[in-house]
Amino acid sequence: MSERPRLTVLSGPSGVGKSTVVAHMRKEHPEVWLSVSATTRKPRPGERHGVHYFFVTDEEMDKLIANGELLEWAEFAGNRYGTPRAAVQERLENGEPVLLEIDLQGARQVRESLSDAQLVFLAPPSWEELVRRLTGRGTEPPEVIERRLTAARTELAAEPEFDVTLVNTSVEDVARELLALMDVV
Numbered sequence: 001m002s003e004r005p006r007l008t009v010l011s012g013p014s015g016v017g018k019s020t021v022v023a024h025m026r027k028e029h030p031e032v033w034l035s036v037s038a039t040t041r042k043p044r045p046g047e048r049h050g051v052h053y054f055f056v057t058d059e060e061m062d063k064l065i066a067n068g069e070l071l072e073w074a075e076f077a078g079n080r081y082g083t084p085r086a087a088v089q090e091r092l093e094n095g096e097p098v099l100l101e102i103d104l105q106g107a108r109q110v111r112e113s114l115s116d117a118q119l120v121f122l123a124p125p126s127w128e129e130l131v132r133r134l135t136g137r138g139t140e141p142p143e144v145i146e147r148r149l150t151a152a153r154t155e156l157a158a159e160p161e162f163d164v165t166l167v168n169t170s171v172e173d174v175a176r177e178l179l180a181l182m183d184v185v
């Protein structure tokens with residue numbers, strides 16, 4: 001057992017700013033390793049296979065799940081997402097810090113399988129600001145935004161399950177706090 005948590009989960013409602021915070025953090029600290037998830041979602045403009053996600057078909061996702069290749073997986077707002085197990089295991093065996101950016105269902109599964117994982121909840125400054133960010137991103141049609149906001153109510157209610165809550169008012173501040181929690185700085 002290590003003295004500090006070696007795997008950190010960053011979770012929080014869709015649109016709260018998880019990817020923005022992680023991108024900011026990794027710009028300054030590219031050594032922080034972020035797991036690349038598999039998803040059945042279609043790529044957004046600018047998203048690249050193997051960089052932002054491994055974009056897979058439903059059949060490929062079925063196989064990943066059936067073969068036990070995912071550390072955790074979940075269905076979120078009509079698509080499936082999962083964390084490839086082997087790459088995470090390899091980093092943990094090398095003693096490298098690992099970061100997962102995943103939804104609440106995935107965070108719960110990680111807590112079950114890796115009891116020393118550190119679960120961090122990213123919260124919006126307000127509900128109105130969350131809606132503004134998710135809508136303002138302009139990547140989803142209104143019906144998908146509605147599904148994500150429905151999920152967000154459940155996710156916000158689960159905040160007490162997490163070890164730490166960070167409120168995403170300032171990307172710079174949250175990125176610094178997350179680095180400190182991961183013991184990178």
Ligand SMILES: Nc1ncnc2c1ncn2[C@@H]1O[C@H](COP(=O)(O)OP(=O)(O)OP(=O)(O)O)[C@@H](O)[C@H]1O
Nearest residue numbers: 013014015016017018019020133137168169170171
């Ligand atoms: N602190 C902040 N202040 C203002 N806007 C922010 C802040 N953090 C992120 N945003 C904006 O909010 C929008 C959503 O951010 P982002 O895509 O990072 O969210 P996410 O939590 O990763 O969403 P998802 O779970 O859907 O992938 C983006 O347009 C981003 O620029």
Ligand SMILES: Nc1nc2c(ncn2[C@@H]2O[C@H](COP(=O)(O)O)[C@@H](O)[C@H]2O)c(=O)[nH]1
Nearest residue numbers: 037041073074076081082083101102103106
């Ligand atoms: N349980 C998992 N959730 C994941 C994973 N990768 C991403 N996510 C979460 O899905 C939603 C939607 O993501 P988006 O890119 O379509 O906006 C968001 O909460 C992500 O954090 C994963 O491997 N497992």
